[in-house]
Amino acid sequence: MFALPEKESRAPSTCLGPASTQDLDSNYGDGLERECSRKPDQKLLELYGVGDPTTRFSFNSSHLSSRGRVIKWFWDSAEEGYRTYHMDEYDEDKNPSGIINLGTSENKLCFDLLSRRLSQSDMLRVEAALLQYPDWRGHLFLREEVARFLSFYCKSPAPLKPENVVVLNGCASLFSALATVLCEVGEAFLIPAPYYGAITQHVYLYGNVRLVCVYLDSEVTGLDAHPFQLTVERLEVALHGANSEGLKVKGLILINPQNPLGDIYSPGELREFLEFAKRHELHVLVDEVYMLSVFEESVGYRSVLSLERLPDPQRTHVMWATSKDFGMSGLRFGTLYTENRDVATAVASLCRYHGLSGLVQYQMAQLLRDRDWINQVYLPENHARLKAAHAYVSGELRSLGIPFLSRGAGFFIWVDLRKYLPEGTFEEEMRLWRRFLDQKVLLSSGKAFECKEPGWFRLVFSDKAHRLCLGMQRVRQVLEGKSQVAEDPPACQIQEPRDQHR
């Protein structure tokens, strides 16, 4: 579902506007090699960008190494909005004028279900083997369970194997480990932008690996096209541009379902991107952390592990975690699936630094093997609640006349607020973001996702009705130019699904 009308999807005024795919193709064919051998031209620079995380900070601590200062800078700056939020969190009773967080991509709709399941007596098992040094790949009982789980939910054509599984404390760690074992210092991954911005840190802080953005834009260039569409042509241009600047690209990161776009790649698209990677001997890191959060059945999501044959299985590495699909970002459980034993071993070697408790490994195995609960309780209820929350927020946005993108997957809507930016600049975007924060609602601005067009925001809808309604009321107040902070949500129209399982 694309709620973005075509007339709204123009390029912002400060942007020269992207070339059509036809233009790219011809540029790639002849112009690029000649013109961009060292210095890419202006037009191409708008189609990719080499991230440099070190450009934005000053050195001011004498006890840290230079990289220590960069690492600290990321904490100090990236957390700005979140620090403000944590100092003034909304609480229905204690702090009704506190900040509502529609910025962090967490699913807060199912804590009741999760809490009930995780509190059952089968979850607390303490035995000697769980308290001793583990196999750093993860306990075998858990890797077996993960393999069965992924085989089933990814619909793999053949059973997946426990020896291809490495378990660790979340996908942030997995990005860090993969970047380090696949790339030399200073090498890079391609990533379609906008993208989940934290990945910049994940591959850089320890690994010193950079991201080359494959910029997508909202302009729709063909009949079958959609806004922010990734194409092989765009990948080729970005790769070529990076190479021409002397940057070695070692892989491609695909997030599917995409964050922040909510996009889903069709099996045909997936295969094209994987073939592109194979042609250039690139690793592909497929981040599928939202794979079970596809709440519109019509969408027809397909995991990369469901493909009949991977073009380059030795270079295809799949990531999944419970953070999003089981709404437990604080539980710290993620997993790698790769047929490449060297990569699995190297990541496992780093798992000394990314290990999770044996007790949690036991709990996760219990959870993942409980198919009855997952299929009959958790997933249907979670999807119904996500759908209801999504319907409410998209209805609100429509009533405000605001275009947005959302395809029925993930926890967020990609909102086009470009009409509130008269000059179409990132400074205005930042000011608008601050106005939301002043009005006590935290959103994520497009800049945080390296979006090339100022004016886009990610709005997380996977929150409980009263917070969501109040948050949306505050969003409305900002957009309608009102200054008073709403404390009581309006009569809320979210059709909460009837929970059959309470």
Added chain:
Amino acid sequence: MFALPEKESRAPSTCLGPASTQDLDSNYGDGLERECSRKPDQKLLELYGVGDPTTRFSFNSSHLSSRGRVIKWFWDSAEEGYRTYHMDEYDEDKNPSGIINLGTSENKLCFDLLSRRLSQSDMLRVEAALLQYPDWRGHLFLREEVARFLSFYCKSPAPLKPENVVVLNGCASLFSALATVLCEVGEAFLIPAPYYGAITQHVYLYGNVRLVCVYLDSEVTGLDAHPFQLTVERLEVALHGANSEGLKVKGLILINPQNPLGDIYSPGELREFLEFAKRHELHVLVDEVYMLSVFEESVGYRSVLSLERLPDPQRTHVMWATSKDFGMSGLRFGTLYTENRDVATAVASLCRYHGLSGLVQYQMAQLLRDRDWINQVYLPENHARLKAAHAYVSGELRSLGIPFLSRGAGFFIWVDLRKYLPEGTFEEEMRLWRRFLDQKVLLSSGKAFECKEPGWFRLVFSDKAHRLCLGMQRVRQVLEGKSQVAEDPPACQIQEPRDQHR
């Protein structure tokens, strides 16, 4: 307690033998600066050594980066003995001729106590805040508990502060994070050797930081001296040597109680080492993971946090974990205490990759606050069991006429098997290690701790009576030249303490 008779503490024949501290002093005073500006002389080379973890492996995987291959190499090689062990683990019923592990420093004596405590109903609390993204420094409730715990057990002169605490998934991660935020790539820490060899990887795999060994030796040079004694003179020589080779040293690692020596630094020694570090503007990483595993009351252990005034508090960083003192290496809980806010923040920024589950954070807070259980049940029983196991093993060693070092702290005895090495080489040490393994008992050889003298072994005694007795029987068989693998332990003389609390 030093069980090593002075006549046994000669240098091995292949070693030129270390200089006395007097020699060091005069060398340092005039000779060193002149002679060792780029090329240190042979004598000094025996007093320190710059580790280079990359010298020992070959490149053989085309899909990994060069550092990925190093990382994988560490997995493939360092785990050799452990892989053999894991394929053939001893089990009293199922595999009585399997390998007994007296190599891994784990406390297996108290799983009954731990299991009972961790299985209590107060340990399973699932609430929304624990399932959401945490404060990456650790939940405040846990940092408060850690501060109170350390204040009490480290006997700090003033209450320690939660804001100086960072919680993460073990001390391996903490070494990795501290190395990265304190050192540039290629810089180094000083470490007295023999030392817990895994630290080499912890500071190198992600951080690319090297260790400069401050070699200690068994020769006793004065009346108040003891074997493998660390002195400021030795630190000075090693630092100077490293500097003269152009290596920048950024800190000093102290393990107290020491692993593998079981040594404890007196408050006077501690202060001297800290003053040395301050003079040279070195950070000090004080690893106190065995601080509650001092089972001889007469030893008088003092945590660095008990000192009235730290010479350089902004550069003193203390590490503790539950792995050793609570016998839970599989639980993955460690903590940093530092007054340096920049360092705490930079480490916290890396904690995205070292985070532990909110559920485990809750459990650890419950455990650490349960002073009644810790003081009246766990610690007395644990110490009594450690003491009994230690008494048994040291008695066995004495009856074999084998000298050893052990001061009543930690889980291990540092055993002098030099008389079984006719040539006194590391090749012989390796052969002896393999003979133990062939006889189905896994020990750790001195080489694994960067010990400069061939023939020392670390023997872990913190295991249950039947395994320990059988393991010691097999050790005896090797040393007495017998080839049959014992399957039944002899009549065992371990005085297991009466557990009042079962």
